[in-house]
Amino acid sequence: MTTGPLADVRVVELGGIGPGPFAGMLLADLGAEVVRVDRAERAQESDAGGPADVLNRGKRSVVLDLKHPSGPAALLQLVERADVLIEGFRPGVTERLGIGPHDCLARNPRLVYGRMTGWGQDGPLAAAAGHDITYIALTGALGAIGDADGPPQIPLNLVGDFGGGGCYLVIGVLAALHTVARTGRGQVVDAAIVDGTAHLLASTFAKLGRGEWSDERGINRFDGGWPFYAVYGTKDGRHVAVGALEPKFYRRLIELLDLDVDPDRQHDQSTWPQLRQLLEKRFAERTRDEWAALFEGTDACVAPVLSLTEAAAHPHLAARGSLIARDGVVQPAAAPRFSATPSNPGPAAPAVGADTRAVFRDWGVPVRPSD
Numbered sequence: 001m002t003t004g005p006l007a008d009v010r011v012v013e014l015g016g017i018g019p020g021p022f023a024g025m026l027l028a029d030l031g032a033e034v035v036r037v038d039r040a041e042r043a044q045e046s047d048a049g050g051p052a053d054v055l056n057r058g059k060r061s062v063v064l065d066l067k068h069p070s071g072p073a074a075l076l077q078l079v080e081r082a083d084v085l086i087e088g089f090r091p092g093v094t095e096r097l098g099i100g101p102h103d104c105l106a107r108n109p110r111l112v113y114g115r116m117t118g119w120g121q122d123g124p125l126a127a128a129a130g131h132d133i134t135y136i137a138l139t140g141a142l143g144a145i146g147d148a149d150g151p152p153q154i155p156l157n158l159v160g161d162f163g164g165g166g167c168y169l170v171i172g173v174l175a176a177l178h179t180v181a182r183t184g185r186g187q188v189v190d191a192a193i194v195d196g197t198a199h200l201l202a203s204t205f206a207k208l209g210r211g212e213w214s215d216e217r218g219i220n221r222f223d224g225g226w227p228f229y230a231v232y233g234t235k236d237g238r239h240v241a242v243g244a245l246e247p248k249f250y251r252r253l254i255e256l257l258d259l260d261v262d263p264d265r266q267h268d269q270s271t272w273p274q275l276r277q278l279l280e281k282r283f284a285e286r287t288r289d290e291w292a293a294l295f296e297g298t299d300a301c302v303a304p305v306l307s308l309t310e311a312a313a314h315p316h317l318a319a320r321g322s323l324i325a326r327d328g329v330v331q332p333a334a335a336p337r338f339s340a341t342p343s344n345p346g347p348a349a350p351a352v353g354a355d356t357r358a359v360f361r362d363w364g365v366p367v368r369p370s371d
Contacts, residue, residue, distance in 0.1 A: 004031020
């Protein structure tokens, strides 16, 4: 039995990839009952179901053929009993299937209809294909990341798919649910990765507008351009991250490194080339873990750059349980945390279609799909 803050919320998720399933996982982690609607063919995919299918943990899976007349009819019966539907198809696909916003809201006026796309429901590129890298490229985010003398660096697919995409879909769904509670009326949430990514750049655009940020890569405060906010190599070929922006943190950094540097000239850019050379030389004198031991618990804002495997074993993350292992698969714990309605990640993703009959029975749907 779920105990999270969304324990009374029912979600229908039309199976997709990336940000949509992530949004469904987050809602499930928060306690919502999430039913993923899959194609039967997905059962043949290697990542479908089981402990390693992390984005579908805590959900139940039903199989419906949405291209067969009985599929949309069965889905609409689930929609009548749901609070939220989320889908990640290209614009117009659900409308052609007869399960678009008009169809669903006609059956359930309180429904929150969440739409997850890269380009949005309208605009010149709305119907075009894309992926995280193309979405963040167009917003300026990709072009701002990387060294001054190198190409843009790809920040995994964290900024677009999951930050600007899935997280913003969940924000929109939660806000729309709040409106339903006040007015009784549902609505459509148009969550586009380009919109969310642009929104994440609010602070950067503000600095650009104030003249505090150059529209060039690798010379700014948070892109490695400042020598006391950068990554340095260590003796063993690994790295440490330095984030000593504030004067008191910078002073502590200089003290612990025993550098012959005037801390009061921190922002004198004429000294930065020499300062960077000194920092590079000093950090190369010891291993990453030796530096980690020296800086542990200090206010110098220095941390070892860990691999994904190493991160799971770090004492701080271990103490908080930020990363957990289930059936041998390391994955994030539920976040954020709640004092009165604690949330927890649900069980491993079921096999595709494993819950079809049970969901229709539990939700009181009189007409069951053939399965």
